[in-house]
Amino acid sequence: MTVRTPDTGRATGTGPEADERGPEPVGVRLDVNGVQRHVEIEPRVSLLGALRDELQLTGAKRGCDQGTCGACTVWVDGRRVLACLTLAITCEDAEVTTVEGLATPDGTGDGRLHPMQEEFIRQDAFQCGYCTPGQIMSAVGCVREGHAGDDGEIKEWMSGNICRCAAYPHIRAAIRAARDRV
Amino acid sequence: MRPISYVRTEGADGIDRAVGLVTADPDSHFLAGGTTEVDLLRQHVLAPNRLVDINRLPLSGVEELPDGGLRIGALTRMSEVAAAPAVQERLPMVARALVLGASAQLRHMASMGGNMMQKVRCGYYRDGESPCNKREPGAGCAALGGVSRTHAVLGTSEHCIATHPSDVAVPLVALDAVIRTRTADSERAYAIDEFFLPPGDTPDREHPLTHGELITAIDVPTPPLARRSLYLKVRDRESYEFALVSVAAALEVRDGKVSGVRIALGGVGTRPWRARRAEDALVGGPATTASFDLAARAELAEARTTPMNAFKPELARRTLVRALETLTRDGSQS
Structure with a gap:
């Protein structure tokens, strides 16, 4: 399978594959919040970078950019993941959902918030708000995965989302309040 | 980047x-x-x-093996393995080690093969600048005279004291799992004991794999005693943190005597640490706190500490004794 073209400069004399892409910008298809998007990005660009810098979807936040804070949490094929450690190019053929797509998952645009968003507001589950989109995406995942039974369980299964304002008790209250409607 | x-x-x-x-x-x-x-x-x-x-390679899923073991595909995510009923029932220490590792998001992302290949969390390795024999052979080891509170006390060498970071590898070592790989011209299988190399003089060599050799699966035996097993993890905060000490243990007691035992330690070794000395000390003896304590001391006798991690052998002793006491108390008669 390996195409060998010794003159193209790779250290071992292995040339680029026919389907090798980059390192220069390449076209990447992304399905974000149910809409097909096209971006021209280098393969090294993270999903977080593509969402924020190319698609102007700035809900997912760049906190640590090293997979420790959870502020960039989005869903890929319905699973909560860290957009900072995911390369955008790996998400072709996957469904990406960001906090912007949470309110109207059916695309009706009726302006109604998702129950988790409503409860974050009602329970005052944030102060500065920077971690909130990641908290909300993670919180819905936590409930759907069946790990929002009690406060102890919520604490454990939300531990990947750091809140430096320490709004944790209110975040847990919001998850408790929303869990039956998620 | x-x-x-x-x-x-x-x-x-x-x-x-x-x-x-x-x-x-x-x-x-x-x-x-x-x-x-x-x-x-x-x-x-x-x-x-x-x-x-x-x-997108077809290397995901948990399958039954003819001998009763489980084959975990290398691309199965940590969260999928933790949720697999066969793993929860037959290998509770594996399921527990998985859910106590990383965060929910990371567990959805990280593959089991990747978990075996993960790099150490030593700050001097990861800063990309400090002398590190793992990153740059011969450069020296900044951890030896540096901040070493989380570093290893077993299996260390004068060239590296980085702790192996995996949780799930600890019960897998206790269970004698087998790592299956593919090379350009062969399929290979490594006993997990041979897969994680001690640092010795070549800390840059963490596995016996050749470049391009791909882990395809992990075969895990499911001995009956593993049905009552636990993974006890002690760390600086309750969640989303690496182990200071962890214990994977399975214990079988008949007529008050230990008839079967598997123990491995995490957080203290340069590799996931199979506690064979402790196992040998326990088998055939009474299932009492006194013998658990002696077994733990036997395992930790050769611990080599730095001023900053000198607490680890004692913490490991206590954690191991507590794990075995818990298994005894919860009744492991089969």
């Missing part, structure tokens, strides 16, 4: 193709969950020119 090119491999033929692509090029790396690779690429610790995406 340095520029990289990208190739995606797919389907059954993709396995050989991915292996071929990486084998032929020292500057290509496999990309699975990316939780180590992308992180260390961004920090300039790893420097591939090309990533070969293996996420």
Whole structure:
């Protein structure tokens, strides 16, 4: 399978594959919040970078950019993941959902918030708000995965989302309040 | 992050193709969950020119083996293995180690093969600058005279004291799992004891794998005693933190005597640490706190500490005794 073209400069004399892409910008298809998007990005660009810098979807936040804070949490094929450690190019053929797509998952645009968003507001589950989109995406995942039974369980299964304002008790209250409607 | 090119491999033929692509090029790396690779690429610790995406290869799932063991596909995510009923019922210490590792998001991303290949969390390795024999053989080890509170006390060498970071590898070592791989021209199987290498004089060599050799599966025996097993993890905060000490233990007691036992330690070794001395000390003896204590002391007798991690052998002793007491109290008569 390996195409060998010794003159193209790779250290071992292995040339680029026919389907090798980059390192220069390449076209990447992304399905974000149910809409097909096209971006021209280098393969090294993270999903977080593509969402924020190319698609102007700035809900997912760049906190640590090293997979420790959870502020960039989005869903890929319905699973909560860290957009900072995911390369955008790996998400072709996957469904990406960001906090912007949470309110109207059916695309009706009726302006109604998702129950988790409503409860974050009602329970005052944030102060500065920077971690909130990641908290909300993670919180819905936590409930759907069946790990929002009690406060102890919520604490454990939300531990990947750091809140430096320490709004944790209110975040847990919001998850408790929303869990039956998620 | 340095520029990289990208190739995606797919389907059954993709396995050989991915292996071929990486084998032929020292500057290509496999990309699975990316939780180590992308992180260390961004920090300039790893420097591939090309990533070969293996996420769509058919290497996922937990299967029954004819001998009663379980085969965990290398691309099965940590969260999937933790949720598999067969793992929860027959290997509770494996399921527990998985859910106590990382965060929910990372567990959805990280693959089991990648977990075996993850890099150490030593700050001097990961800063990309400090002397580190793992990153740059012969450069020296900044951890030896540096901040070493989380570093290893068993299996260390004068060249490296980095702790092996995996949780799930600890029960897998206790269970004598087998790591299956594919090379360009063969399939191989490694006893897990031979898979994690002690640092010795070559801390840069963490596994016996050749460049381009791909983990395809982990075969895990499911001995009856593992049904009552536990993973006890002690750390600086309750969740989302690496172990200071962890214990994977399975215990079988008949007529007050230990008839079977498996123990491995995490957080204290340069490799997931099979506690054979403790096991040998326990088998055939009384299942009492006094003998658990003696067994733990036997295992930890050769611990080599730094001023900052001198607390670890005692913490490990207490954690091991508590794990065995818990298993005894909860009744492990079968």
